[in-house]
Amino acid sequence: MLLFEDYRKRLTESLKSIYPDIKDNDVAPDKTGHADLALRAFSLLRKGDVKIEDVASRITVALSGEDYIDSITTSGGYVNFILNTGKLMEAISSEIYGTDRYPDVFQDPERVSVEHTSTNPTGPIHIGRIRNSIIGDSIFRILSRYGYRVTTQYFVNDSGRQVVSLYVGYRKFGQNDSLTTENLLKAYQRMHREVEADPSLEKEVDEAIRQYEAGKPEVMDDIRKICSVILGSINETLERLGIRIDDYTWESDLIRNGDVDKILESLEDELEDEGGAKYVSSGGRKMFLTRNDGTSLYFSRDIAYHQYKMDNFDWIIDILGENHKEHAGHIRYVIKDLLHRDGRLDFVFYSYVSLESGKMTTRGGNIVTADELLDRAIEESLKIVRTKRPELPESDLMRIALAVATSAVRFHIVKLNSNKQMVFKWAEALSLEGDSAPFIMYSYARAASILRKAGSTEIKTEGNFSHLESPLVKKMYEYAYVLHDAAFGLKPEAIANYLLELTRTFNDFYTNCPVLNADINDRSRRLAIVKNFKNIVKDAAYLVGINVLEEM
RNA sequence: GGGCCCGUGGCCUAGUAUGGAUAAGGCACCGUCCUUCUAAGUCGGUGAUCGUGGGUUCGAAUCCCACCGGGCCCGCCA
Known part of the structure; x- marks a missing residue:
């Protein structure tokens, strides 16, 4: 099982102790940006003949001691919760600094066969x-x-x-x-x-x-x-x-x-x-x-x-x-x-x-072999890395092209829901931009580059997180839930799609939030964010067969 | 004939298990940003009656029924 400070569960349990009718599904992350977690109070309102404001104020009083919640507001039939970025960051950092991975696991002795x-x-x-x-x-x-x-x-x-x-x-x-x-x-x-x-x-x-x-x-x-x-x-x-x-x-x-x-x-x-x-x-x-x-x-x-x-x-x-x-x-x-x-x-x-x-049928002979696909992917990556990094020695070019090609091929296939039919198209399979492995690898390399250049500057994992930093921390925190769903549902594509979201969020941070040139407080806090991001990407990328590179 | 899976902008997908707020990305196309940490990147724009028709519900891409289109299966093959 996964070990991490599970605030979703904590909030759900608290709410259930106030309103026993609340079900686990009534507390969920919100996709529309109103909240980090939202309570859908519709059935509560109908059954209890109360107003949403009353529900919210009762919850607010009961949860007043909980420092992981920044705000509780209402909207329609929802009670919206904004979580405290600092607490989420702490939940991630304490594991990464302790065990070098977020979330950590408790070793389960069960034996699994994957054929x-x-x-x-x-x-x-x-x-x-x-x-x-x-x-x-x-x-x-x-x-x-x-x-x-x-x-x-x-x-x-x-x-x-x-x-x-x-x-x-x-x-x-x-x-x-x-x-x-x-x-x-x-x-x-x-x-x-x-x-x-x-x-x-x-x-x-x-x-x-x-x-x-x-x-x-x-x-x-x-x-x-x-x-x-x-x-x-x-x-x-x-x-x-x-x-x-x-x-x-x-x-x-x-x-x-x-x-x-x-x-x-x-x-x-x-x-x-x-x-x-x-x-x-x-x-x-x-x-x-x-x-x-x-x-x-x-x-x-x-x-x-x-x-x-x-x-x-x-x-x-x-x-x-x-x-x-x-x-x-x-x-x-x-x-x-x-x-x-x-x-x-x-x-x-x-x-x-x-x-x-x-x-395709092997007997009939109309097949594209995996080796052919890999060979062409390597050729394609090599062409690109040659134009992007002409200064690198041949051995580095080849090493990068190999990592990009194999990652791209695996990612292209694994990101698609497995019961969806797939028509193989060379242009799509060889695409190295957009929703692809290199997109993820590139962000990782950027993060690595920042940390390399930062040298031995102090890294500070707490502080006041700005609106430019919060979304990335919150997206990183989600990883534990995604990992759980992917494992429990045997759905590797969930990791693949999460990685794309995480990387997009990082790119947003990267363009809007200078790290190395920020003043000392911002700099050390942002370095901590970048460090955690790099750690999580590496962890998740491996799960879907992406070989991240420190430089590309 | 029976069973299972898929159908979301021109193209490829996420979201569907557990119904919830303006349906999220990529490709292509048009435009933007390299004297700031790697432009394989960023930002903006065009573009979707979520296959069709019913139903359930305060609320449906998501659940139910029917139909349409595509795939797979119904071997003393594997």
């Missing part, structure tokens, strides 16, 4: 799939920040029809080529075309699946080798984006170690048979667990995987494409209702990314 990416090892990761990794990694970072012990998980589908058909394709058409992701992709796409021309080839795939599940050594070795090559290059792409996977679980291992069989045994009473194929059903829907030749299906392997996760984690989170919604529902049904596991299980869905020319 993301888990893309079939049949080719390079494309920009549709990378949305999964980017959302997943941000959720990993946010929950870790929140205090959970989080592990990232990748479920390697090395037993499915698609991977096995890649294997068969490689044996038939790619044997003489070196074992690289490019050659494997070519073999996979060729296999796809050949099967379309001659569906009888499917029989070879069936046979290979049987051999694989039976544990035939050379098949196993070959498939492991092929998958490892592709996984290796997927991993390189993820690394470029700063994304790390902790655990890889191979589907074939769950088959060979007997976990899948155990699932079938546990479900024995529920299993039904159709020509040798086993299934469970719910509401007239059949969910098949095995084929009629006894080989397993993705569904049963995924149940085994979730059973494993239930054994090892307190909270399971899967990041899945929207086409897996029904599958996820079935997993939940079997895990919860049939296997009676009561652990916390959440799914985060995202809609697919399409190109202006239509949807």
Whole structure:
């Protein structure tokens, strides 16, 4: 949980002790600028047959000892509260000076599994799939920040029809080529075309699946080798984006170690048979667990995987494409209702990314890979940083361009609500101004520059905050609430959008409030604001995959 | 046919879970500001019946119903 002086809660509790009918939702921040927090007294007024002025004066008397409130006024059916900037600043500073982060957390021992990416090892990761990794990694970072012990998980589908058909394709058409992701992709796409021309080839795939599940050594070795090559290059792409996977679980291992069989045994009473194929059903829907030749299906392997996760984690989170919604529902049904596991299980869905020319398919070959996007983003950033900072040595230019590019790519994808469809456009993806990562990074660099130039001047965290400083302090204070909502709602985009607001507020401060040239009192107080701002931006930026730079 | 998601200025989005005050940004376009801490920035302007129609409510972008448009799913694929 987050540790900070929660004035919203404090005010709400106080108001509830005066008027027990007040609900938590009746006290909320105001978006229109009338107040920092407002009590919506509409129901109170109707029920109690009192005037808003009476409500306000009763509250004013009761809260007269509370120094975190500057003013209490009324407007329509609202009681408006202006909070004391100094107290908010103190709440931020005491944590930053104590633990170097606002808000601090109390370490919660719960273990969380975040499964993301888990893309079939049949080719390079494309920009549709990378949305999964980017959302997943941000959720990993946010929950870790929140205090959970989080592990990232990748479920390697090395037993499915698609991977096995890649294997068969490689044996038939790619044997003489070196074992690289490019050659494997070519073999996979060729296999796809050949099967379309001659569906009888499917029989070879069936046979290979049987051999694989039976544990035939050379098949196993070959498939492991092929998958490892592709996984290796997927991993390189993820690394470029700063994304790390902790655990890889191979589907074939769950088959060979007997976990899948155990699932079938546990479900024995529920299993039904159709020509040798086993299934469970719910509401007239059949969910098949095995084929009629006894080989397993993705569904049963995924149940085994979730059973494993239930054994090892307190909270399971899967990041899945929207086409897996029904599958996820079935997993939940079997895990919860049939296997009676009561652990916390959440799914985060995202809609697919399409190109202006239509949807992407690895087999069809019409994809933009994440590597291509990164390469072009780096090229673009390099061009810009070269014109802005011609005096810098090449190594610095490259370092800045890399940070800008990876941050921009991640931010462009993570800032969008995950269930919104996304049509990929180069111009938007490569845009480095406006609502983008560089916009945030730039403000951070400005703050860093001020602090650098300030040298060892005293920093003073209290004082009288002017109307130019207050909005920034208040916006910084909000961070704790945003972090809570993002973690609790599994919504990294909330952090992304908050960062944009925070940065805009800082830019306003920056243009209107001289820091280094201000008189000594203003200067030391403003330096404290800048220091806190820099600290919070760095903290929040990391959560959405932005690598801030001290200079750019 | 059934189920789920999306629809907010010309374009891209925030706000929707938990209804609340003049709907908040970006891109593009027009104009402004570098002898003040980094102009990847700032300020101002043009531009929105929040898909449509009903309903609930003191109050609806937000909740309910219907419809329209787009996406996804309804395999012994994954």
